[in-house]
Amino acid sequence: xxxxxxxxxxxxxxxxxxxxxxxxxxxWRKPKTxxxxxxxxxxLQQMHYHFxxxxxxxxxxxxxxxxxxxxxxxxxxxxxxxxxxxxxEEDMIVDSNYIYTSGEQIPKYLGxxxxxxxxxxxxxxxxxxxxNQAKADVFDIRSLVxxxxxxxxxxxxxxxxxxxxxxxx
Numbered sequence: 001x002x003x004x005x006x007x008x009x010x011x012x013x014x015x016x017x018x019x020x021x022x023x024x025x026x027x028w029r030k031p032k033t034x035x036x037x038x039x040x041x042x043x044l045q046q047m048h049y050h051f052x053x054x055x056x057x058x059x060x061x062x063x064x065x066x067x068x069x070x071x072x073x074x075x076x077x078x079x080x081x082x083x084x085x086x087x088x089e090e091d092m093i094v095d096s097n098y099i100y101t102s103g104e105q106i107p108k109y110l111g112x113x114x115x116x117x118x119x120x121x122x123x124x125x126x127x128x129x130x131x132n133q134a135k136a137d138v139f140d141i142r143s144l145v146x147x148x149x150x151x152x153x154x155x156x157x158x159x160x161x162x163x164x165x166x167x168x169x
Contacts, residue, residue: 075145
């Protein structure tokens with residue numbers, strides 16, 4: 001049986017306002033005194049709130065990694081939670097078509113060909129982050145992808161990749 005953080009008692013789950021009342025002597029538990037002590041504890045409550053939010057955020061980041069499905073989930077959770085349009089795709093490398101010389105005696109009929117940019121023939125990236133018109137700052141996207149990706153992998157962020165994929169069918 002594995003260890004689960006949710007099955008523990010939850011020492012971080014505490015109510016400071018209840019704790020203040022419980023730690024006061026019974027004779028001091030009057031409404032004005034309790035309200036005054038709770039007002040003094042409001043900075044501590046704010047610190048506790050930020051601690052719990054930071055803990056949840058860190059657990060979320062640890063549960064996600066460089067795999068495609070987790071990277072897509074993290075990007076969509078952060079930048080496009082409603083429509084979830086962001087995709088992580090492999091770089092498409094187009095097969096090169098060569099025109100032979102007349103001395104090689106090979107037919108020159110090329111058929112229907114599409115023109116691609118020169119970057120499509122050689123892969124200089126390992127994956128593409130396709131934003132699909134999702135609104136996000138490129139620096140925020142880059143920082144999130146850099147956090148999750150493996151060292152040494154290269155990527156490209158684009159916002160509309162439908163040009164190449166729609167031409168073939």
